[in-house]
Every structure is written in C-alpha cells, then in structure tokens.
Amino acid sequence: MQIESLWKYPIKGVGGNSIRRTTLSVDQTLPGDRRYALSAKSLKAAQADDGVWLQKAHFLQLMQTEALAALRCRLDGDIVTIHGTDSKEFEGNLAIPDDRAKCQKFIANFLQLADPAMLRIHQIENGAFTDQPEQLISIGGSASLEAFAAATHTKADARRFRLNITVATTAAFAENQWGSAKLQMGEAVIQIVDNVERCAAINVDPVSATRQSDHLVTMRQAFGHSYLGVFGRVISPGVVQCGDSVSFINSD
Secondary structure (H helix, E strand, O other): OEEEEEEEOOEOOOEOEEEOEEEEOOOOOOOOOOOEEEEOOOHHHHHOOOOOOOOHHHOOOOOOOHHHHHOEEEEEOOEEEEEOOOOOEEEEEOOOHHHHHHHHHHHHHHHOOOOHHHOEEEEOOOOOOOOOOOOOEEEEEHHHHHHHHHHHOOOOOHHHHOOOEEEOOOOOOHHHHOOOOEEEEOOEEEEEEEEEEOOHHHHEOOOOOOEOOOHHHHHHHHHOOOEEEEEEEEEEOEEEEOOOEEEEOOOO
C-alpha cells in the first residue's frame, strides 16, 4: 500500500487543500487541520474563548450549511486564503484582529447571513476543531471511495469524507478490518483506534456544494454499515508524503 493523497481542512466545514507532504507529531492532528471553526447562532460558542474545543453542534457545519463546501481554503504558515465561487477572495492572518474581522465579513456575506455580525471565527492552537476532543487523523482506502461512488452514482472524492490521508487499497472497506493495528506511513507510525461512522455531511457534493439524496441509507443497504475510514493516533513522529509506502508493524 502507499499514500495516495493528503488533505488538510483549515476551517471546519469549509473546503480544504491537498498537500504533497507534512510532518506528523505524536498525539496531534495533521498540521493546520481544523485550526478554525465558524459559529453564528450558538450562545455557548459566542461566550467561549479562543482555544476552547466545543462539540460540532456549536459550529456551522455541512449537515445544515452546505454552502460552506463552495468555499476553498488554503493555509500556508499563518496565512489563510479563501476563494468563493467568483473571483473574490480573502487573504490574511486570522491571528490579527483586523484580518479576522475582514474574513468574518467575507464569509458572512458569502453565506448571505441575515445578521453578518453574528458570524465568528474561532481559533485553536493546541488541538483542532475535529468532531471528537482526541487529536486523531482520518484515514481511508481508495477502494472504499470507489465502492461508495459506485453505490451512490457519484464521483470518488476524498473531500466528501474530509479524509486527511487516502491509502491506495484494492478491497473496499479493508481499513475497517485493521482494528488496533500499527501502520508505518513514511517516517511516522500511526495506530488505528476506531472506525469513522459517517453523518449526513456526506450528502453534500464537494464540487457543486449541493445536497444530494440520503447516502447513509444507501450505504446501509449496499454495505450493511455507514463506516468509511478510520481514526488513527500518531504514536511516532515523522514526515509523510504522497507516494510513501504504508505497511503493518508486527507486534513483538
């Protein structure tokens, strides 16, 4: 097996960018992934300080706000670049208050919020705004993506599932049989900790940003489950890049 693609999603719910290589650290997510999140109507989120992890229900997410998928976000160092569906874009450092205010206005206008002033960008440095408080990386197999695409009459696309690492596989859902296996990925070692059970966010097409039919129902009918991908914990640091080999580490 080998690494087919690497993706990071700097803003929760917003389209991300592919990368060729990165350096993984022990008990950390992929660098730059879900560093930011957006809230608009949650009182708890409005009162929370930066750096505080909250459950996804307090943030804008694809389950309710599919238009987020039409935004494309890239993070280079501390510089965030966001493209909309037209030529307009934002570029700036969200740690700078003026830049963050401009970005909030840009996204609120794009989403056509009734009260743009309600939108807030949250930032976290130690951790990530993933769906669970543990610092994990999502990994999926290419054969699983192909099987899903065939069953749902869609195009295989890792972005639909927000996968960080796609591994080239030959058997659909092979990764869901990895249990607590340890994988050597490039220089890093990742231990598999759990399957990823999918939610209604996968109904949003990552290209058109439109909501499609209930793919969860289709998955359960076709495969008997709604898993796609696994969570892994980095237990040994190192550089990983596209094309790196992926192999199991035998227990002593």
